[in-house]
Amino acid sequence: MSPEGPLMHPDLPPSVSRAHRLTLRRAALYYAGLGWPVIPIAPPDAAVARPGKQPLVRDWPAAASTSPEQIQAWWRQWPDANIGIVTGPRSGLGILDLDVDKGGAASLAALESRVGCLPGTVTVLTGSGGAHLYYRHPGIALLSAADVHGPGLDVRGDGGLVVAPPSRHPCGHRYAWVGDVRGMRRETLADYLADWPAGQLTPPQRSCPPLTSSSSPPTAPPAAALRASSRIPETHREARVEAILRGLYEQISSRPRGQRTRTLYWAGCRVGEHAAAGILTPERAIPVLVSAGVAAGLNPSEAIHSVKCGLRVAAALSVAIA
Numbered sequence: 001m002s003p004e005g006p007l008m009h010p011d012l013p014p015s016v017s018r019a020h021r022l023t024l025r026r027a028a029l030y031y032a033g034l035g036w037p038v039i040p041i042a043p044p045d046a047a048v049a050r051p052g053k054q055p056l057v058r059d060w061p062a063a064a065s066t067s068p069e070q071i072q073a074w075w076r077q078w079p080d081a082n083i084g085i086v087t088g089p090r091s092g093l094g095i096l097d098l099d100v101d102k103g104g105a106a107s108l109a110a111l112e113s114r115v116g117c118l119p120g121t122v123t124v125l126t127g128s129g130g131a132h133l134y135y136r137h138p139g140i141a142l143l144s145a146a147d148v149h150g151p152g153l154d155v156r157g158d159g160g161l162v163v164a165p166p167s168r169h170p171c172g173h174r175y176a177w178v179g180d181v182r183g184m185r186r187e188t189l190a191d192y193l194a195d196w197p198a199g200q201l202t203p204p205q206r207s208c209p210p211l212t213s214s215s216s217p218p219t220a221p222p223a224a225a226l227r228a229s230s231r232i233p234e235t236h237r238e239a240r241v242e243a244i245l246r247g248l249y250e251q252i253s254s255r256p257r258g259q260r261t262r263t264l265y266w267a268g269c270r271v272g273e274h275a276a277a278g279i280l281t282p283e284r285a286i287p288v289l290v291s292a293g294v295a296a297g298l299n300p301s302e303a304i305h306s307v308k309c310g311l312r313v314a315a316a317l318s319v320a321i322a
Helices: 024-033 068-077 104-115 186-191 223-229 234-253 260-276 282-295 300-321
Strands: 038-041 082-086 093-098 123-125 131-136 153-156 161-164 176-178
Touching: 024 038, 024 068, 024 082, 038 068, 038 161, 093 104, 093 161, 104 153, 104 234, 104 260, 234 260, 234 282, 260 282, 260 300, 282 300
Parallel strands: none
Antiparallel strands: 038 082, 082 161, 093 131, 093 153, 123 131, 123 176
């Protein structure tokens, strides 16, 4: 199959999608075909204020386009440009942005210990080792802001953008889809994108600095302080562990064909984050996740493989904030 050919087969074991083998231009056209307006972003070696993340066009929220002709023209002018996807009502996307350098993994683990596991959805591993969780926009105002749900856990919604695969981060690594997205098309997006979990992601009553194309989230507290703040009183630990495992089991066991291995992978990542925060152990969680995968119709070896892939990614994230 051509490296720029179709992008999916349902229920294959999770792997980084072959979307990373597309050229930047072809990937931009692919996203436009999903109905996601794109813009060219300065490459990581550009002499600009924010290489790898700075839009190359003026008034980018309005200029972002799904027109193949416009996209072809932009990438003829800037063939090495990264790809930006505009979030909010125009694309129908709301993104939860996990920045490991600012404590996002610990913040997500602490959040899920309070509100339950977030719905599994399409995810991008960022060039710096963080993650973008792609959700369907809720259809009401969704402010793009930093540290909304804890240090390093940002929202990219109205007026925001995300850098998309296979763009390059200044550190040299590429953004990449997690799991298998080769069947993600405009008409199948509902099978890949979960609804924005508004009930779980209710912002706390505090002001959050807005994210713009020229700003970045403020510096977070040291990682050691984040780990300490995420500790749970012993009297509540068991109840929270049970709630987390019950939520994960329900998410996995109810998945239809085509979403099962991806949801198990996501659940493995969540367990790894909770383990790094000292909330539960993988040894306790793995049998529950595998049992849920079997209940959804997978065989045990497929389920174990998917869970362990997710755990390995989460372990890499926890090392990055240690």
